[in-house]
Amino acid sequence: MADRKTWRPIIFSCPNTGDRVQGLLPGDMPEPGADDLHPVSCAACDGVHFINLRTGVMIGAERS
Template structure:
């Protein structure tokens, strides 16, 4: 069963909900990138569901 998570689309800057599998991370694995299709821009992004939303983009 899929589990929802939030990430920030790097194109639009919007928070977007994605789905990830319930597969447990391997022991010692620091991050697991998954490819998701973005509902905000229609593109594909690599995200780490364990980290949650990305920090706000600094426009400087």
């Protein structure tokens, strides 16, 4: 393993396609006061969604 950082898999529903997509989040909790949102590439819509690292809740699709 080149990267010792731990990751945790998550399953979320793509807001654009409704498909269930697997993504990975950093295993470490963010620093207090840091940005809780982590961008996750979506294999369903080829976009980026943001997952709240503390709650695991997806915030929504990236707005363009």
